[in-house]
Amino acid sequence: MTDETITILAYIGFYSLFLGLIPLPVIITIGFRYVVLIEDRIVTDKGGIATARMFWQGRVIGRFFRSGNVFAYLLLRSFPGSFFKQRASLLGDPDVYLPRSWQAWVLVPALLLFGMLAIALTANAIIKMQ
Numbered sequence: 001m002t003d004e005t006i007t008i009l010a011y012i013g014f015y016s017l018f019l020g021l022i023p024l025p026v027i028i029t030i031g032f033r034y035v036v037l038i039e040d041r042i043v044t045d046k047g048g049i050a051t052a053r054m055f056w057q058g059r060v061i062g063r064f065f066r067s068g069n070v071f072a073y074l075l076l077r078s079f080p081g082s083f084f085k086q087r088a089s090l091l092g093d094p095d096v097y098l099p100r101s102w103q104a105w106v107l108v109p110a111l112l113l114f115g116m117l118a119i120a121l122t123a124n125a126i127i128k129m130q
Helices: 003-021 023-028 030-042 048-056 060-078 082-091 100-129
Strands: none
Touching (some): 003 023, 003 100, 023 030, 023 060, 023 100, 030 060, 030 100, 048 060, 048 082, 060 100
């Protein structure tokens, strides 16, 4: 691997980490409004969303954890198969209708955050293999 390739990979890793920080304020401000709306619709008495809601409340760290729970719920309910629906039912009601725009406000920032992290880790792994 040439020095130029290593430099390019280093820039890719750096900028992906920087771009990965952009969704954080979105998740705890605008996106959290939609997390609360989704929680209100899907919450069950014994589900994990209700427990996390009571435990974490609405402070900054709690917003991240609650957003993560709703993100996991939305991913699980979107996969086909009864196994994933059963896992989603542990968090909330998987059969509730949710508008796509609400789902987008939760899914897009989190996927961007995790995607940029994956790119940075991949670039770092390629550099380390050299």
